[in-house]
Amino acid sequence: MKHFAAESLVQALKTLHQQGVIPEVPAHLDFDRPRQVEHGDLASNIALLLARSAGLPPRNLAERIREALPDSPWIKRVEVAGPGFLNFFLHPVALQRVIAEVLTARKDFGRQSLGLGQKIHLEFVSANPTGPLHVGHGRGAAYGASLAELLRYAGFEVFCEYYVNDAGRQMDILAASVFLRYVEAARQSLPWPFPASAYRGEYVCEIARGLYEREGKGFLFALEGAPDLTGYADGDQAIDALIAHLKSVLGEEAYLRLHGAGLQEILADIHADLEDFGVRFDHWYSERTLMASGAVHAAVQALEAAGFCYEEQGALWFRSTAFGDDKDRVLRRENGAYTYFASDVAYHYEKYQRGFTGFIDMWGADHHGYIPRVRASLEALGLASERLEVLLVQFANLYRGSEKVSMSTRAGEFVTLRQLREEVGNDAARFFYVLRRADQHLDFDLELATRHSEENPVYYIQYAHARVHSLHRQGSERGLAEATELPDLTLLTEPKELELAALLWRFPEQVRSAALDREPHQIAFYLKDLAASFHTYYNATRILVEQPQLRWARMALADAVAQTLANGLALLGVSAPTQM
């Protein structure tokens, strides 16, 4: 919609530039959408911005600009207001035109071509496969999936990846936990109480039972000679001792089967859970594979070759402080094993070699301390660290009424994403997750979400969409003819109709802005606005009137609203039902 005023304004500014009134024509013009109708459809503050360099009072300059504006079929009138704003009042034709545009473009109304061949790598969720996804992961999943859709719609090529932390100690702890439950599944009692540092969730028992059914008592012998876990003061030491024992008595092959039993089952569960949630990845990147391929070794060597490494106390350190980090970081431990950070360096190094133009990492907000060191590693490797964008997603706190639900993966006390979806439904869950900015804490009250499920804002928007389809059904029942071609849109002269049309023009701009800001919530808020505006119109104005031309024009407007709602909901992964 801004283009209606922008063309004229550029012309006017060029004229004034030629006359020597202003030193230069700004490269970029921005318009505001005034809150007040008296301030027109579009407002420009250009006179306020150029007043100083032009040496003119803002209002005088605004008046000069106004006089220099060429006639335009789209602009009804322009006013100078306030401290020097130029308020553009558009001709109704400019507003009505959007309806034809929506009905021509259909699913593509709002689609942008901002990407210009840019390929963006988007990494999100990447939860450790040590248990089912919980409500915190759900937020990252919903946010990432919506952002991916949004970026694609804005014209970027997007590659979604889940980084699977399938190596490392947490997975070993899972394997040990599975083993302990396996012993129980075989009706053997443990010589000591189930250790506190092991995973206690019910899913571990299920995995263990499956393992027992497949493998029989084949792993039971490993219980013999197991260290006395009660003998350790520290729970972490106890579980590590057990892990070491299992690795040595089972041997590499059998231990891997035990390890894999948990990993594969949990990964499959996460995959299915996300799939059901409408969240799909192009690739699941295994940390294990990364290490096995030698990529970690290669990345560390590259850092060494670049001259940013040193050895101290038997460990290999990366001099990240050379790039602004708080302290240097260990890459390879005294015991020869690479750190998690080393894998991360390798993973990002490898990402950069895959030909993407930009990278977006979506991390839990508690990982923000990692940003400086990852950036440092990229810079040390001679890579453009500014091409990596890290989006931090704040926690989702769960409440039952006023009581906070404490969640701990280890203790198995958490509400899973699946439970949440079953309680409130996919649509409501997807919508609620992206209803607030990612950098805001999200308080999700389960009780409220269940109790007021029919009051969810998502239904409000879906209802608006369904109402349009209901109009078609109603019209057909009454034997009213539908339009066979684009009706005369100039019949739409009601203020509410023009307001709705103006709102439709805003959608493409909102897509652009939401994509560039990486803020899907902008779309959610826009849809609420559009739905509200339509409900108001629906209540105030009869659409299925006798007069065919007017009826068709109003139905065209309603169709355009429904299409835009559907397009926006699709970006958020929410369905657009034709009937409630």
Place this chain on the structure above:
RNA sequence: GCGCCCAUAGCUCAACCGGAUAGAGCAACGGCCUUCUAAGCCGUAGGUUGGGGGUUCGAUUCCCUCUGGGUGCGCCA
């Protein structure tokens, strides 16, 4: 202690990278169903944008400071 994020109506949140009189939803109060779905609409009330300074035509937005929350500071992942 140091770093990062946050603070807006009673509650949950917006505010188009500095714009005009800070907006929605819920909760509260009062209206609207013999007329296209009342999962809806209309109206009323609700604010010193945590406090205090500064920058300028103009600040919720940028800078400083204080207060109050969150989070991070491992040879864990």
